[in-house]
Amino acid sequence: MPRKSLTALALLLATPACAEDTLNALVWCDHTDPTLIEPFEKAHNVKVNLKEFEGTAAGLAILDQSQPGDWDVMVIDSVDVHRAVEAGKLAELPADKLPTADFFPALVMATNNTVDGKTYAVTEKFGYNTISYDKTKVDPKDMEDMAALTSGKYDGKIGIYDYYLPVMGLLALGQGIKTADLNADTLPKLQDSLTALRKASKQVSDVVSSQTALATGDVDIVVGGGEWLTAVLAKDNPNLDWTIPKQGGLRWSQSIAEVAGTKKADLALEFIQYIVSPEGQAALAQSSCYWGMPANQKAGDLLSPEAKAVLRWDQQPDYIARSQLYPIPDAATDAKMQDMWTAMLNQ
Amino acid sequence: MSIASAERKLGWGLLAPALLWTAAFFVVPFLAMLALSFAHMEGRAIVSGFDPGNYIRAFTDWSQLKALINSVEITVTVTVISVVLAWPLAAIIAWQVPARFQRLALLMAVLPFWTSYVVRSYSWLLVLGKNGVINKALMGIGVISEPLALASTRTATVIGFVHFFVMLLTLTIYANLIQLSPNYARAAQDLGASRWATFVHVILPLTLPGVITGAFVTFVLCIGDYITPQILGGNTELTLPQLIMLQMGRSGNFPMASALSVVLMGVVTVAYAACSRWLRLDRL
Amino acid sequence: MKLLGWVYLALGYAFVFLPVVVLVVFSFQDGRLPVPPFQGFSLQWYEKILSDSGLMTALWHSALVAFISSGLALLMGFLAAHALARVRLPGSVLMRGLLIAPMTVSYLIIALGLLTTFNQTGVKLSLITAGIGHVVINLPLCFAIAFAAMGDHQKNAERAARDLGASEVQVLWHISAPMLAPALAAAFFLSVTFSWDEFIIAFLLTRFEVTLPVEIWSMLRSGLSPATNAVGSLVFLVSISMVFLLEIFLFRRVK
Secondary structure (H helix, E strand, C coil), rough: HHHHHHHHHHHHHHHHHHHEEEEEEECCCCHHHHHHHHHHHHCCCCEEEECCCHHHHHHHHHHCCCCCCCCCCCEEHHHHHHHHHHHHEEECCCHHHCCCCHHHHHCHHHHHEEEECCCCCCEEEEEEEEEEECCCCCCCHHHHHHHHHHHHCCCCCCCEEHHHHHHHHHHHHHHHHHHHHHCCCHHHHHHHHHHHHHHEEEEEEEEEHHHHHHHHCCCCEEECCCHHHHHHHCCCCCCCEEEEHHHHCCEEHHHHHHEEECCCHHHHHHHHHHCCHHHHHHHCCCCCCCCCCCEEHHHHHCCHHHHHHHHHHHHHHHHHHEEEECCCCCHHHHHHHHHHHHHHHCC | CCHHHHHCCCCCCCCCCCCCCHHHHHHHHHHHHHHHHCCEEEECCEECCCCHHHHHHHHHHHHHHHHEEEEEEEEEHHHHHHHHHHHHHHHHHHHHHHHHHHHHHHHHHHHHHCCCCHHHHHHHHHHHHCHHHHHHHHHHCCCCCCCHHHHHHHHHHHHHHHHHHHHHHHHHHHHHHCCCCCHHHHHHHCCCCHHHHHHHHHHHHHHHHHHHHHHHHHHHHCCCCCCHHHHHCCCCCCHHHHHEEEEEEEEHHHHHHHHHHHHHHHHHHHHHHCCCCCCHHHCC | HHHHHHHHHEEEEEEEHHHHHHHHHHEECCCCCCCCCCCCCCCCCHHHHHHHHHHHHHHHHHHHHHHHHHHHHHHHHHHHHHHHHHHCCCCCCHHHHHHHHHCCCCHHHHHHHHHHHHEEEECCCHHHHHHHHHHHHHHHHHHHHHHHCCCHHHHHHHHHHHCCCCHHHHHHHHHHHHHHHHHHHHHHHHHHHHHHHCCCHHHHCCCCCCCHHHHHHHHHHCCCHHHHHHHHHHHHHHHHHHHHHHHHHHHHCCC
């Protein structure tokens, strides 16, 4: 029996590869929604293999352990594109074949997506890391000031989003430090507020656990949250809200890029073009894992008024003006930030 | 060729597949990991060499050491609670339940074993949450007015673990109890021992091998588990496996993850040495 | 005292069954969150998961990996146990220790070691690499169970067969295996259970094709949903049906 089954196993594993063309994509969880991927698969008769990862370091580590050609496209924090390019992980994209003219101007992010005049990635989605809350359980006015979080009033009712860059960026804003000025010298100034925030909070958790905790009432506030956290839940729990406090908020943005060494450059480009097309953008904006603003303004025509309201489509100019990009730490600062974060988790 | 040497040849031949498999996919990987644990990171690059830095960090950096302490604390708590809860359960099934229902009673006691492992922790999340079944029920009957903070705590992790291991230990202790001849107890009582003395000095020691074996398995499985603390603990503290996954998954620091794994193995070895006297792993 | 015993037993069952009952009840939830209040009875989540091709493929992968890896583990474990029980070999205690050793090591460490090795040798992760890991964890189990089951009674029968001129393969196939059938079946199904439900090795050693626990894990990570309850309940139903069938047709008879 084992030999026969082994043959069956070998056949089974071999079939998908020969039957149709495949595209291997290293992505974040919002890309795993079938409503986003299936139209592309049908139109091009390909199978898109998706592998999720969290954080740029993990993504680059996966690429380090792979051979050229293993991966075709990847999703990456826009602010980390330079890091990936320096490591030689990304391939150049033909800038003239990307619809960046239709984008929100602030989201073209040429300084991030372009290195030495060559385009390596294109922004696909963005949003804010600020403060999400249940407006029936906290005073919305308090949420306009970050200091309220550690005032004692909300002890044990706060959840922290488990990603060090946005949360430490927010804390920097709370201290009056610009995210761009976050480095080895300014970092220690965050230690006290990080410790204080952790003391006031109940849990530190990933995207979905944060959503769950807010939806089930385990926490009333999520620091680092934003539309990406509350939009998915808006239908079930209209009491969830988010705001950018007076100290400001962080703007996240993710880019999509072609992985260096891909043997399917054409297909990879077509996939990227699909993702930044109005159709792809509308699906990505309302993906089941988390929502976010599409970078391409033309996606607006395909979004329902309700979806636009949830995403705060009309307030974008104001929000973009009041938010700063993620910190871009150098390797040493990054390691230090991660260590501070681990220490905070285990406080 | 003598019969003995032909036999020996055959013996080696039969052993070879298992030995080679274990060598190739267990011993070699472990050595590779051990070697990697002495490497270090320069930026994103792994630089191999003989650098004990990762181990020094594991024991001197509080955020790393704390994970080890948390893991040991949780594991010991879980093991003790599970044994204390499972022993009477096994005893009642072995001694009080009529013989022809015993198998059924035992099967029922371990039935939830067959829920999927990931799902099991998840369902405890639903039970223990702020709006979960327990809080709703207790508030419904007026025992508490404010929901208990059960989810995302160490208590939740411990409850999730104990649930699993009570089932496991009930099995191993039951297996041990059922082999005990009632004559021992009768003899002790005939010699004038009280019921309590019989229990403490005769029955308990006789079940020790089963208890210790079960407890050791509990210890090994519990201290190496990632899912239960990850789902139920809410990242309010880290256990060693969570830290290992963080070092690997988020930072891509394979050398540190390897070193922490070796430390984890060290702890298990210490536990093994502590109870090796009573262990009968090959008789599980 | 007796009453106390029954009460304890009842409480024990209540504790053990609590999460399972909650899991199953809220799989029928007519709403988007599997927490109280129960909003009504609905089968929509079962419909959803049964039409989810990713989930069904993962189910098939899990079964494939479980049966093949357990078959391999049983075969190698049985042969090794036979050799060590029958033939006097130098260092047999050491070898027994080596074969049992993976049992005392956390799955996470086995997975990490294999991952390191596969990365360094450029082996691509797939269901096969996960299957290799599952053989590593189940081999000791199969070996130990087979070894423990080999008694004098069986040794005598083997010797008799050999004296009558049976070849070693014939002895193994016609005498040893049938005599040990209950133990071997138990070892096999225990292995299947472990492999079927194993998470961390499958998580770290697969890439695109994943097994059911890994698929459930990513489901969990994409939101709290009664669909997860439905998968859990379905898997539970299948597993206990198997347990009861085995209990009735296999183990009851040999007892």
